[in-house]
Amino acid sequence: MATATLLASPLLAGTAYAEPQDGKEPKAPAPPAKMSRTGGDRLGLPGVQVGSLAPGAPKLPGPDALTARSWIISDAASGQVLAAKNPHWRLAPASTLKMLFADTVLPKFPKDEKRKVRAADLEGMGIGSSLVGIKENLTYSVHDLWLGVFLRSGNDAVHALSAMNGGTAATVAEMQKRAKELNATDTHVVTPDGYDAPGQVSSAYDLTLFARAGLKNADFREYCSTASAQFPGEAAKNGKRKTFGIQNTNRLLSGDYDIKPYPGIAGVKNGSTTNAGSTFTGVAVRGGRTLLVTVMNPQKKEHNEAYREAARLLDWGFQAAGKVEPVGRLVGPKDEEDRAEHAKAQGAAGKNGQGGRAAGSAGDSGGVLTGVGIAGGVLLVLGLGAMVLRRRRGRS
Numbered sequence: 001m002a003t004a005t006l007l008a009s010p011l012l013a014g015t016a017y018a019e020p021q022d023g024k025e026p027k028a029p030a031p032p033a034k035m036s037r038t039g040g041d042r043l044g045l046p047g048v049q050v051g052s053l054a055p056g057a058p059k060l061p062g063p064d065a066l067t068a069r070s071w072i073i074s075d076a077a078s079g080q081v082l083a084a085k086n087p088h089w090r091l092a093p094a095s096t097l098k099m100l101f102a103d104t105v106l107p108k109f110p111k112d113e114k115r116k117v118r119a120a121d122l123e124g125m126g127i128g129s130s131l132v133g134i135k136e137n138l139t140y141s142v143h144d145l146w147l148g149v150f151l152r153s154g155n156d157a158v159h160a161l162s163a164m165n166g167g168t169a170a171t172v173a174e175m176q177k178r179a180k181e182l183n184a185t186d187t188h189v190v191t192p193d194g195y196d197a198p199g200q201v202s203s204a205y206d207l208t209l210f211a212r213a214g215l216k217n218a219d220f221r222e223y224c225s226t227a228s229a230q231f232p233g234e235a236a237k238n239g240k241r242k243t244f245g246i247q248n249t250n251r252l253l254s255g256d257y258d259i260k261p262y263p264g265i266a267g268v269k270n271g272s273t274t275n276a277g278s279t280f281t282g283v284a285v286r287g288g289r290t291l292l293v294t295v296m297n298p299q300k301k302e303h304n305e306a307y308r309e310a311a312r313l314l315d316w317g318f319q320a321a322g323k324v325e326p327v328g329r330l331v332g333p334k335d336e337e338d339r340a341e342h343a344k345a346q347g348a349a350g351k352n353g354q355g356g357r358a359a360g361s362a363g364d365s366g367g368v369l370t371g372v373g374i375a376g377g378v379l380l381v382l383g384l385g386a387m388v389l390r391r392r393r394g395r396s
Contacts, residue, residue: 028299031069035088036185039205040328043087050083051325058319061312067299068306069277070204073313076212076283076290080326082317084204087328090186091296093202094271095130095153096279097194099210100187100202102149102220104178105165111143111219113164121163122156126195129155132231132246144232150223151248153271158193168192183331184209196275204294205330211268211281211292212330224267227254251307252282259304262311270306278306284314291317292330 030046037044050060060066060083070091072084081087115121116139132147132154134140140148140160148157162171171192179187186203194200214220230243248254250270252262264286271279277297284291293313298305331337 029069031086031089035086035090036203036205038088038183038185039081039331043081043084043205043328046086048083048085049327051327053320053325054323057323058316060316060320065312066309068295068297068309069299070296071294071309071313072204072208073291073293073317074208074330075317075321076215076292079212079330079332081328081330082291082320082324082326083313084327087205088186088203089296090188090201090203092196092200092273092276093187093194093207093296094196094273094276094279095194096207096210096269096271096281096294097189097191097200097202098149098153098158098271099207099214099269099281100175100179100184100189101158101161101171101192101194102146102223103182103210103214103217104175105161105171106146106214106217106220109142109161109164111141111146113142114139115142115145115160115164117160118163121160123159124168125155125159125193126191129193129195130249131156133233133244134160135234138232138234140232146219146223147226147229147231147246150269151226151229151246153249153269155193155195162192179206179210180334182206182209182213182333183337194271194273194276196273204296207279207281207294207296208292209330211283211294213333215268215283221267224250224269225253227261250280250282251304252280252284252311256304259307262307262314280306280310282310282314284318286318289318289321291321293317 033046035044035046042049048060053059066085068085070086070089072081072087074081117134117136119136122134122136130153132152134148134154134156142161145157145161148154149161159168162168165171165174172189175189175192179189184202184206186201187206188199188201190197190200214224226248228245228247231246233242233244236242250267251259252265253267255261262282262284264284266283266285268281268283279296281292281294291314293310295306295310295313298309302308332340
């Protein structure tokens with residue numbers, strides 16, 4: 001888990017924090033009365049949103065079991081949001097923002113490309129940053145660096161990759177552009193690694209969009225589902241490079257002394273900072289269904305609480321899927337949404353007197369778009385399911 005700690009800095013704009021007054025304990029911050037309604041009107045309302053339940057559907061766990069300031073549980077293939085709490089509340093994201101970093105930068109460099117890390121590559125990291133252990137003047141493959149990003153949440157690996165990408169400022173600008181392309185309008189990027197910075201915010205909804213987009217990439221799926229790996233160390237006297245073991249800090253994937261790996265888990269990313277508290281986005285596959293969950297800042301300060309609450313939401317989601325009325329949807333990237341809206345408008349124009357042929361053409365176009373979306377979702381399910389099987393075989 002990222003353990004970056006901001007020892008002395010201004011507080012984040014828009015983060016969940018309240019100054020104590022007159023020596024009294026600070027009041028818990030309340031979500032804004034008005035939030036984004038991207039994905040549906042109910043997603044912009046404060047508090048828990050859950051649709052009507054069919055007979056036999058389980059009730060959502062209560063507030064004592066789900067203490068996070070913000071969370072969302074959704075179907076990755078259909079995009080249906082099964083339930084949510086303040087999903088558009090703009091909060092500090094911590095290292096879950098690395099999903100956007102990966103979605104932006106990962107496709108740009110082949111796995112086998114090498115980087116000899118310079119001292120300048122590692123400049124600008126925050127005090128207390130989580131590290132994988134990269135050393136200057138040593139060479140690492142892009143594959144190594146991404147393992148460092150996903151398994152150890154290494155800010156040193158993020159900075160090395162950012163240096164390859166033209167520097168931190170250029171990478172931040174590209175990440176912000178990518179967020180806009182994904183319709184992630186709650187997100188403002190200041191650092192590529194998620195380290196606390198004034199004004200850096202995202203939301204449970206946006207983090208879920210980043211995970212959903214990233215999971216379409218096979219390399220992203222590989223890295224975020226890897227439980228453990230060997231990482232390059234110093235060169236031995238015989239010239240051979242030493243390695244050391246690293247384990248994924250996603251505890252629903254790798255487990256911990258007080259929590260077991262979640263059945264069917266297949267990624268994605270966790271984080272923790274002073275301002276963000278604990279954050280986590282996960283994806284799990286069960287019974288041919290793929291669910292995404294994001295949890296931000298549980299108020300119960302128990303060890304591994306973010307994972308426990310995420311697991312409770314996944315348990316509920318797998319039981320309730322198909323038996324609960326969705327409260328919204330995960331929107332697609334801007335270009336996909338624009339094409340769908342255009343097809344819908346053409347279809348409406350055809351029905352309003354453009355002629356049978358025009359209406360039929362619009363209907364065909366809409367059907368193709370829908371089919372592409374469904375096929376993409378099915379491929380995502382199959383890809384993640386096969387990946388889980390590979391990992392289990394590797395452990396046996």
